Amino acid sequence: MIALELFGAEDEYLWERVGQGSGTEIHTLFPSTPVGRVSKMELFRAIWKHLDRLRPQAVVINGYSSWDSWVLLAWCKMKGAFPILMSDSRWDDAPRTALGEWVKRILVQQYGAALCAGAPQRKYLESLGMPPDRIFDGYDAVDNQFFGDESDKARQSPERYQTLPGLADPRSYFLASGRFIPRKNFSGLLEAYALYRERCRKGEHDTWRLVLLGDGPQRASLLNTIQALDLQEDVVLAGVQNIQNLPAYYGLASAFIHPALQDQWGLVVNEAMASGLPVLVSKQAGCAVDLVADGVEGFAFSPEDTAGLAHLMSLMSSGQVDRDQMGSAARRKISYWGVERFSQGL
Template sequence: MTNAVPGDGLPRVAILFHRFGPYHISRLNAATRYMAVIGIEFSGADRTYAWNDVGCDANLFPRWVVSPDIEAEHVPTMIRKVSEALDRAAPDAVAIAGWSHPGALAALLWCARRRIPAIVMSDSAEIDENRRSWREAIKRRIVALFGAGLVAGGPHRRYLMALGMNNALIRDGLDVVDNDHFAAGAIAARADAKALREGLGLPRPYFLTSCRFVAKKNLFALLAAYRRYRAMAASSAWDLVLVGDGPLVAELRAAISGHGLESCVHLPGFRQYEELPRYYGLASAFILPSTSEQWGLVVNEAMAAGLPVLVSTRCGCAEDLVRAGVNGYPFNPFNVTELSEVMQSVASANVDREAMGKAGQVTIAEWSTDRFGRELRVAVDGALASPRRAPDRIGRWLAMLLLCRTERTDG
């Protein structure tokens, strides 16, 4: 891939994420239909997600990396490297994932100094955590430095508005996946179901959960609800497959054993992007029980694959994607009884799960990678059309103060 940016006559937009996984690549590729994209990764390494590196051959845009491991950089060096990358890109506008990471703050300050419009890409919502008034006051000053926003959905739009952004400058469609990848993969898996089940060691039928094994995913409550469901369903009970890995894996195995569920709860481990559609395709329903989830892209994946979805009301996607009794059921993640009952409901012989899955596919078709590109372009146009006023000095000062605080903390 050369450094030449295609798209004559289109705005040049630098789009910044921490590290590109397959989800980011598909979104940015779609965005090239609407703007001249320069993709910038803050870091070549990610200490949270174990996705394989997506090679540059998959890109329809130039792709640059600020640092091999940005978490290891001292703040002055990181600011210099971010600034150099943006100077090289020479964008008309910059889309930045979030406002809290030091790299995002460095990019925002670069935009403020050069009066280049910045678009915040955010899936933060009011319910994500306990909000403190003094922190929210700081965020309002930071958000005031952005010219527009691209958010995940309804709860995220309301939160950005609460932080002071004009609703007319906010678009949604940030958290999308390549629906075709999961739909086609699920169809292929179902066409070869018997051989795949044997090869992957998967039961029939089963509930599927795919996530990192960390506390907020609420997997211990899921196990308790599943045990209760099995008691109600008796011999017709489905199995449970937990795809993923993480620091709680040993405790989960112990809990599975403690509940006496070793024969019906399966842990196939972490699976790469290209493997996931098989697990969706062979499943009968999907569950995301998180107590806190900014969106929940796995719900998009499951819906694209044609599955009914059981989604915690604490997941950011629940409001926009889940319709009770139509494509699945929302539930209170703190109520084990309620979760067990929606499991029983979706597994009932009286429920048309195929119709639910098709209804979900209709809904998720509106949340495509094309939507990301199209709505980001509208946000870019809105930011470019807004008057270029001098950026808020207090906001710039606070952003720099947060960067310096990061340096003291990391040091």
């Protein structure tokens, strides 16, 4: 198997290269050029030339709406290769128009098969004309064993991680992680947290802290909100953490929150569940339907309902639910949604 990477640099995501599996080659077309710095014609020529050299019998294509996906699909149709679509799009994850859906149906029906994320994504592909027997799931997966093993190690030796931002304070905490952009709804989470803290003070039970991992254009705005709501003592922006540090944050957290207004899936939820955490997940995250049953692995909530989220946070931190049992259920559920499922589906 050969993985064709278009760009070796990315301004928006701080990806780390962690090696490659046996039997896999990674070919990078533009090793030192960030995304967006290459013209469409340059990208077209580079992809076409490289595929002509490789002559693959099948090409797995990530999505159907980008320029590179169109070039890859066109090459397959011209050269007789079998195109496989990978998609986690849902009907309700973006505004839709009749013309756009008509064009999308034409595109999707050019693919021979599809690997999708879960049930909502499968339903959407079927509505676009992909035959049900050519759709397989498991597209969105993480290394469950890595997060499970490493988070357990952090629980066994928490003192080793006290120098990491936000982990010196021994109080329990909610964890959230993602890019600081509007659709991730961290501003809504801060408002819900302020309501939650007020409830705790009135109810006379301990307030958990809130640790946010990530960075992005809304960082300054979030800091202003933290100050305006007087949350400085209880909320920590711990920055972007590398893959080796992430399990410590999951392992030492008491619950995970994913508050997105829109997310096609939400791989951070996979990471949290693999780490054995109970989860509070927005109903607008594509993973919610498949991964979260209310009262089992955690709870799903409406991301616009800050009072509702504050209530669930109170429920989680007050001892009214069995968090250990939920965490174990989360780990069991996600064990069926790992890289093995991705491999089998592909």
